[in-house]
Amino acid sequence: MIRILATTCILATSIVSSFAETVRIKAADGVEITAEFEKPEGDFSTTLVLYHMAGASRGEYQDIAPVLNKAGYATLAVDQRSGGAFNGVKNETAAQSGGNVPYVKAMPDLIAASQWARQNSGATQVGVIGSSYSAGLILALAGRDRDFADAVISFSRGEYYGSDDYVSRELDGIRVPVFLSSARNEAGQWKPFAGKITSPVTEFVPNGAGRHGATALVSKDGAEYWDALNRFLAEHLPAN
Numbered sequence: 125m126i127r128i129l130a131t132t133c134i135l136a137t138s139i140v141s142s143f144a145e146t147v148r149i150k151a152a153d154g155v156e157i158t159a160e161f162e163k164p165e166g167d168f169s170t171t172l173v174l175y176h177m178a179g180a181s182r183g184e185y186q187d188i189a190p191v192l193n194k195a196g197y198a199t200l201a202v203d204q205r206s207g208g209a210f211n212g213v214k215n216e217t218a219a220q221s222g223g224n225v226p227y228v229k230a231m232p233d234l235i236a237a238s239q240w241a242r243q244n245s246g247a248t249q250v251g252v253i254g255s256s257y258s259a260g261l262i263l264a265l266a267g268r269d270r271d272f273a274d275a276v277i278s279f280s281r282g283e284y285y286g287s288d289d290y291v292s293r294e295l296d297g298i299r300v301p302v303f304l305s306s307a308r309n310e311a312g313q314w315k316p317f318a319g320k321i322t323s324p325v326t327e328f329v330p331n332g333a334g335r336h337g338a339t340a341l342v343s344k345d346g347a348e349y350w351d352a353l354n355r356f357l358a359e360h361l362p363a364n
Contacts, residue, residue: 151233
């Protein structure tokens with residue numbers, strides 16, 4: 125059964141999962157990644173891996189993950205090594221490296237978290253959500269490896285990685301459904317590249333101003349984003 129996300133709950137901060145646990149995941153280069161794993165009540169078949177923006181932590185999804193959990197999804201909110209703090213939550217992975225590392229250095233963290241979700245979360249499907257710098261990296265990884273994710277949700281992707289085609293040159297390798305969105309004034313950064321993806325693509329630009337990154341979901345225009353994301357998930361990555 126497909127359970128649709130309740131847009132009336134998008135700003136609720138009182139939804140707390142009783143199934144949350146902190147997990148430690150080893151990246152291929154030995155770095156220990158901290159992540160927060162939350163299960164919904166009842167059975168589930170899909171885990172969404174949540175990656176944060178620059179200077180942030182898993183706390184970026186503090187008010188987003190519970191909504192996804194209530195809709196029947198398990199979530200894994202990740203501290204990447206390039207980050208800092210968000211919503212008062214310290215990035216424990218970044219603390220090992222000082223946090224001030226190039227964005228692409230976080231690639232092993234993204235890969236390891238996705239692998240953990242596929243192998244250890246109990247799900248049969250894995251989706252990934254990226255915010256700002258991680259939004260571009262998950263597209264690049266999806267283009268390189270079909271097993272990285274079964275669907276990609278990218279908020280405010282851009283070429284933030286030292287060249288103007290780091291992500292773009294990987295797009296034609298993507299074989300899974302993709303959701304692309306951003307703040308309204310950022311749409312020009314990703315719209316020209318949507319046509320390079322041959323798999324199903326959902327493009328969403330809000331009528332309101334929106335907000336940069338995944339925190340658009342908890343902005344004053346959040347209901348617009350949730351409505352679009354609901355439709356994408358229902359079609360391509362149902363909770364059960």
